[in-house]
Amino acid sequence: MTQIFAYIPFSNGVAEDVAMEFPAAAAKIDKTASLTAVLTGSGPDLDKVANEMTGLYAEVIKIDNTALVYPNAEVVRKALLNIIPAGAIVLAAHNTFGMDLAPGLSIKMNAAYAADIVNFDGVEGTTLKASRQELGGAVSTHVAVDVSSGAVITIRPGSFTAVEGKTASGSVVDKSGNAGDLSAKRKFLEIVQAEVGDVDITKADVLVSIGRGIEEQENIEIAEELAKAMKTVVSCSRPIVDAKWLEKGRQVGTSGKTVKPKVYMAMGISGSFQHLGGLKGNPFIVAVNKNPKAPIFQVADIGIVANIIEFMPELTSAINDL
């Protein structure tokens, strides 16, 4: 029987949403599989989340150790290697922690690795068929994963239906005594909070958001003018911040701000999942992109194939003429 272990990320006593998505992912791998939640941490926060997980998972393993208060991937990996049986499938989130943990864990387990999976077609024999994207979401692929000696798989948060309500009545198994040596060559020091910027894009009902399609720093003015006509501010995708054309506080996405506008104008943004991950509340998305195949057109409400450098000024003057 397939054994699946889901590593539950949480902070401040609250499980991340993906904890509710692992059960659906596991069922798509193999309906008959056993599914166990695994949590590492220490103290009341750990106990609180572990208890909550018994409503979703038939078995919940907790590993309580002060070395695990902050989830340092090197330490967590050591603990997991002493708990997870050979040949099992480990699920983690494809987030900044999962990316830190999972590839190395797969090597130490001598297991297959599959990253950023968005769907599963199930196991046949020892082959698991799954779907993922490449090239920033421009293409989708099926992959075959040989799970004969186990697998470590990260799933894309938000890709599987979250379970609602109480679907299991499991119990917590304390395996803190099995964690073994948790010394590490990497030591966590502190978290430095992101800087607060000059404009707060999280409060805006409308955002004019620019991506790499803006091409040059001088062109940002064109977007500023459109934003002014629409009585709002400019936000952006990551490359604009990397280039230091706008400050970090303007970036929408998983490593930037989460915004909830009513209308989102995506100008020259391809639509990577890390960018869209910052867009909540189901806004009305208008995408303008010169590439008719840009992935943003799959999620946008309105699509326009155009050069934004020419299109935005025309739209600005039409709005100003209203």
Next chain:
Amino acid sequence: MEILVCVKRVPDTAENEFELNSAGNDLDRGDLVYSVNEWDNYAVEEAIQIVDKTGGNVTVITVGDGESEEVLRREMAMGANNGILLSDDAFGGSDGKGIATILKAEIEKGKYDLILTGAQADEGAGQVGGMLAAMLDMPYASLVNKIEVGEGTIKVGREIEGGNQEMNEITLPCVLSIQTGINEPRYVGIRGIRKVASVEIPVKSASDLGLAADSVGKTGAKTRRIDYFTPDMGVGAEMLEGSTDEIIAKLIEKLKAKGGL
């Protein structure tokens, strides 16, 4: 410090409209424009800046075919001192573990204090760095956006959700995957490329590296791409067509209806 930076030649997402080939099992690669993986330029820039301060050398390495030599030259034009090309028909079809296995074989022949990779490449996996570290039993940190070099240890910042930064101390030698934005990669002009055009780049095969052919490539792969497909994403966007004036008139109507104006 002796720094090794792993780089990859990838299709340029900004320059290409991706089409499937007629069999539907691969991209139509005939007309694709390739470049260096975006993340790798940041890794090379960081390595050069560290060596400028501490002394030492930057070596760039790639696993690829003959055409991958051009990405090594580009990074050498940025300022990397050496390039190494690992190339063999037996490497084709390698999964992340296969690539890491090939890189490891060469890394063990040298002595590096620091090994850098990009945070991710064209396949969006973000796997080679973490695998390599585990194989070499070195500590690892992913998504690094700050490096402060000390004696025998370094301080690294990892970018985590919301743009917050997780600071760590890590012992050398180690492997780090570099996130974009850590620096501003220098520009490489045609003249820079010309300067390194005749520098010799050693090419190493599976047997040079002492690799069993079945540990890498298609046969060694536990994860393999079956095909490309077009996902069923629902209806997709309503595409506005016509003259620019017509499009703008329609768009303004929609924006008014949705509270955008």
